[in-house]
Amino acid sequence: MADLSTLGRRIRHFRTAAGLTLEQLGADVGVATSQLSLMENGRREPRLSQLADLAARLGVTVQDLLDESPPDERAGLEIELERAQASPAYRELGLPDLRPTRAMSDETLRTLVGMHRELDRRARQAVATPEEARRANTRQRRRMRERDNYLPEIELLAADAVAAVGHRAGALTHRSVAEMAERLGLTIVHVDDLPHSARSVLDPERGRIYIPPASIPGGHGLRSLALQAMAHVVLEHRPPRDYAEFLSQRLEASYYAAACLMPRDVSVEFLQRAKQERRIAIEDFRDAFGVTHEAAALRFTNLATSHLGIRLHFLRVTGDGAVEKAYENDGLPLPVDVTGSTEGEIVCRHWSAREAFTRTTRTTEYYQYTDTPAGTFFEATQTGAGAPGEYSITLGVPYAESKWFRGRETVQRATSRCPDLSCCRAPDADLATRWGGRAWASARVHTHTFSPLPHGTYPGVDDRELYEFLASHVDD
Known part of the structure; x- marks a missing residue:
C-alpha cells in the first residue's frame, strides 16, 4: 500500500478531475462520505476492493492511485509539510500542527516547507560534528564485527550483476563495468571538473555517473568509483537522514563495489x-x-x-x-x-x-x-x-x-x-630528566582535527559546488 497521505491526495486529485463531489463518489462506490473524506486526508486505509471500485469509477487504474509521486506540486508541498510536522525535531518544540487549507496560498505553503527544509538541514548539520562522526563510526564498526564484516545480501546482488555481463574470473574490465552501468540505465562520463569535495557524482535523473578522466594515474580505481555510484541505485539509497545513515550507505556502496571487483565464489575458491x-x-x-x-x-x-x-x-x-x-x-x-x-x-x-x-x-x-x-x-x-x-x-x-x-x-x-x-x-627517564622543560618544539598541526565536516546533504560534499557542477553539464 502506498503512503496514505500520497494515496489520499491522488484519490482527491482524480475525483476533482472527474468533476465529482465526495458525496457523489461515495454513493457510486458504496462508501460513506465521512469514510471517503478520511481516506482522502490520509487517515484511513482503503481496502483493495475499495481501491478497485474507486479506480474504476474515476477512470484510472489501481496503479495510478498507488503511484508514490504526489499528483501535483501543491499536494507534494502539503505532504512534505505534514511529514515535517510529524518529525521528532518538530514535536520537541511543542508547537501545534498547521494544516494547509484551501485558503492558504501556494506561496505561503512554499515558505513553510522551505523553513522546515532549512531547519532539517541545520539539525543534520549540527550532528555531523567530528565527535558524532566518531561515535557513529564506532557503532558501525561494532555492528560489522558482529556480522564478521560479511553482508550476504549484497554479495548476491553483486554476483548477479557480474554474471549478467558474462564475467567469470580475473580482473573486471572497464568495458564490463560500463555494461553493468548500461543495464541500470546509466552512462559513465569522464570529466575533469568534478567538485573538489566529491570523488564521483551520480545524476540518476539524466542517467549519468561522473568520474575523473580515465588517464589519471592509478586509473584502476575508477572501476570502483563507478561501481560505488551504481550501488546507490541497486541498493535503492535515498539522501541520508543523518551521519550514521550516510556512513551505512557508504559502507554498503563500497562493499558492493568490492564484491563486483572480487566476486565471492571465485574469490573464495582462490583463497581456499x-x-x-x-x-x-x-x-x-x-x-x-x-x-x-x-x-x-x-x-x-x-x-x-x-x-x-x-x-x-x-x-x-x-x-x-x-x-x-x-x-x-x-x-x-x-x-x-x-x-x-x-x-x-x-x-x-x-x-x-x-x-x-x-x-x-x-x-x-x-x-x-x-x-x-x-x-x-x-x-x-x-x-x-x-x-x-x-x-x-x-x-x-x-x-x-x-x-x-x-x-x-x-x-x-x-x-x-x-x-x-x-x-x-x-620518554626514557634519563632523557626526560635531561631535556624536560628545556626544549620547545613547533608542532605539525593536523588541521583536519579542527575542521568541521563540510555542510551539505552528503557530509563532506559542498551542496552549492555539487549543484553548480550538475547544472554545468545539463547540455552536454
Whole structure:
C-alpha cells in the first residue's frame, strides 16, 4: 500500500478531475462520505476492493492511485509539510500542527516547507560534528564485527550483476563495468571538473555517473568509483537522514563495489586453494583481481571468517601512526578513546603497521610476529604513499592462524605492552630528566582535527559546488 497521505491526495486529485463531489463518489462506490473524506486526508486505509471500485469509477487504474509521486506540486508541498510536522525535531518544540487549507496560498505553503527544509538541514548539520562522526563510526564498526564484516545480501546482488555481463574470473574490465552501468540505465562520463569535495557524482535523473578522466594515474580505481555510484541505485539509497545513515550507505556502496571487483565464489575458491597450500598472501589476491592492496585486504576481511574460518584484523595507519581505518574480530587490542573510537588514535610503535616504515626496501610485504597483552599476532604489512603522505596496510591474524599464510617463517618479532605508557609513549627517564622543560618544539598541526565536516546533504560534499557542477553539464 502506498503512503496514505500520497494515496489520499491522488484519490482527491482524480475525483476533482472527474468533476465529482465526495458525496457523489461515495454513493457510486458504496462508501460513506465521512469514510471517503478520511481516506482522502490520509487517515484511513482503503481496502483493495475499495481501491478497485474507486479506480474504476474515476477512470484510472489501481496503479495510478498507488503511484508514490504526489499528483501535483501543491499536494507534494502539503505532504512534505505534514511529514515535517510529524518529525521528532518538530514535536520537541511543542508547537501545534498547521494544516494547509484551501485558503492558504501556494506561496505561503512554499515558505513553510522551505523553513522546515532549512531547519532539517541545520539539525543534520549540527550532528555531523567530528565527535558524532566518531561515535557513529564506532557503532558501525561494532555492528560489522558482529556480522564478521560479511553482508550476504549484497554479495548476491553483486554476483548477479557480474554474471549478467558474462564475467567469470580475473580482473573486471572497464568495458564490463560500463555494461553493468548500461543495464541500470546509466552512462559513465569522464570529466575533469568534478567538485573538489566529491570523488564521483551520480545524476540518476539524466542517467549519468561522473568520474575523473580515465588517464589519471592509478586509473584502476575508477572501476570502483563507478561501481560505488551504481550501488546507490541497486541498493535503492535515498539522501541520508543523518551521519550514521550516510556512513551505512557508504559502507554498503563500497562493499558492493568490492564484491563486483572480487566476486565471492571465485574469490573464495582462490583463497581456499591458497589456504590448502598454506600460502595465503594479500599481494597474490590483489594481483589476481587487479585491485589495490588495500581493496584486497579489505575484501579478505569480508570473506575470511565466514568462508575460511579465520579471524583477523585490518589496519590502515598513517606515517605518524594514526589509525585511519580499522577492523578486528580476533581480539587485537586496538587503541580507542573514551567514545570507543579508534580512528585518529596512535598505534603502538612496535606493531607491524609502524615497524614497516623503518625498512629501506618496501616493495614487498613486511612480516612480523607481535606479542601483545591479548596474545601473539602474525601480521603482514604493505606500505604506500599518496597525496596526504605515507600509509601502511596491515592484515593480521592470531598466532594459531599464521600457519595458513606466506611469510610465517619470519624471524621478526616485537613485544607491545600498550596501552601501558611505558611501552612506547613515555620518554626514557634519563632523557626526560635531561631535556624536560628545556626544549620547545613547533608542532605539525593536523588541521583536519579542527575542521568541521563540510555542510551539505552528503557530509563532506559542498551542496552549492555539487549543484553548480550538475547544472554545468545539463547540455552536454
